[in-house]
Amino acid sequence: MITVLSGGVGAARLIRALNLVTDPRDITAVVNVGDDLVLHGLTICPDLDTISYTLAGLNNDELGWGLAGETWRVMEELARLGGAAWFALGDRDLATHLYRTQRLFEGATKTEVTHELCERWGVRTRLLPVTNDPIATTFDTEIGPLSFQDYFVRHHHDVVVNAITVQGALTATVTDEALSALEQSSRIVIAPSNPLISIDPILQVGNVRELLASRRRDVVAVSPLVNGAALKGPADRLMRELGHNATSVGIADFYQDLAGTLVIDQADRELATQIESRGMKVHVTTTIMANPDDARRLATVVLA
């Protein structure tokens, strides 16, 4: 059994890669919910949806989010009404959020709804929100406090961030399912997701950070930075703005108490010695997953 700490796109791609070399049912993803939001009354879980859409083969590769073959009737009409159409929700995607919101209203947990949706889509990897409680990653920025999606989507993560806070994390409870996955899996993988806004919100819930620290030998992190840059999103910029080294060495500093091993890209191979000096083992491979062969190779390294 493998457990993957997961944000959105980077994690989805890593889990898809792991599925190439192992039984999907042996993989559990413990997923960030810090960027979940309620918009138009709908509960939206971007990271859970990105992973399940990707694993179901339904993801929209052109956009990098949402569903393939999507239409936009509702958003077109909402824009005409002067509604909040800046957060684009496709018609098929909306059905997911309607389904989830109604089930939550009926008393189901986020964990249960996620399971139901995955069953429907034939996703065999187990996806678990780290908590069923509401948590919210928020940003203190140069233009004032912003919610996650205000920062990420509305402002295209193009404002200077002074601090990140995960509201509710202190009092949120890790679900029993996520806890036992983290305790019982033979390996814990930290996906190449944004450390500050995808992985850290998971670590801040309950005792996840302490639990990982206690299992440090079994924890493998995959660096999301290659040659000082993120493939997608603001990880490098945020690392710099918040005083971290925006390289795989900075990633090592960030994870050194939690992960015994860091997987870095070939482009960063000259950083290996510095990282090893933090007491971490280093594996060098191609981390970008540009094709199935690279994906398979990365997965093999992560599981080795």
Next chain:
Amino acid sequence: MITVLSGGVGAARLIRALNLVTDPRDITAVVNVGDDLVLHGLTICPDLDTISYTLAGLNNDELGWGLAGETWRVMEELARLGGAAWFALGDRDLATHLYRTQRLFEGATKTEVTHELCERWGVRTRLLPVTNDPIATTFDTEIGPLSFQDYFVRHHHDVVVNAITVQGALTATVTDEALSALEQSSRIVIAPSNPLISIDPILQVGNVRELLASRRRDVVAVSPLVNGAALKGPADRLMRELGHNATSVGIADFYQDLAGTLVIDQADRELATQIESRGMKVHVTTTIMANPDDARRLATVVLA
């Protein structure tokens, strides 16, 4: 200034008729919200939407509800997910509910949101929910208690009803706007809507019933029954099941304390004497509004 107590379809058609013979800005509709619902997290106001869609010329005449030229992408996908697709919400219609729900979440009242939507659609008649507080018309039936839409849509109003209750009506407050419309208009019209499930929930809020009784001389009701049958919906059946006379005489009995005048269809002309014996004036005309001439004639009678 004319105020119309309004349910959905019947009221929408009467207001459209009134708009043919008077300035739409001189008409205010005080609208039932007892069949409003929250589904998928969305606040849906069927009667307000039916009226505004109809007055905007956007209504779907084939279906009898919803918007013309509608598509069903979201519902198709929701059905695939096993979601609650029994309450059909078209893609364009959904945009209305998303807009409303988000604005309510932001602190707007139902009255304010209705005004915004009507502005957007160019509806000049003023539509006012009778209350901004939640009220819910519910049914005690042969198969147990049912919510409005469970009774009306899910069970196609085809179960025996023993009692109707408007939850929350006692503590709900009539909005200032609705109150002053009812107090200050020269005439109050009770639309040919279902008396039991469209009009009565309005009457039960706050002091609306007393207010109408005090203005009985200025109140004109249009009978929704023609020859003992409703044009649409379960008004006749419900009248019978709840011990009323399912004819225009029964309508007169129901409204006699509130309305000084009843407008009935030519088919019911032989009931005029019985109705007059209740102390009501009777006007006989064609109430069915099958064409613009009939609609105009009815409107003229109602305003006379």
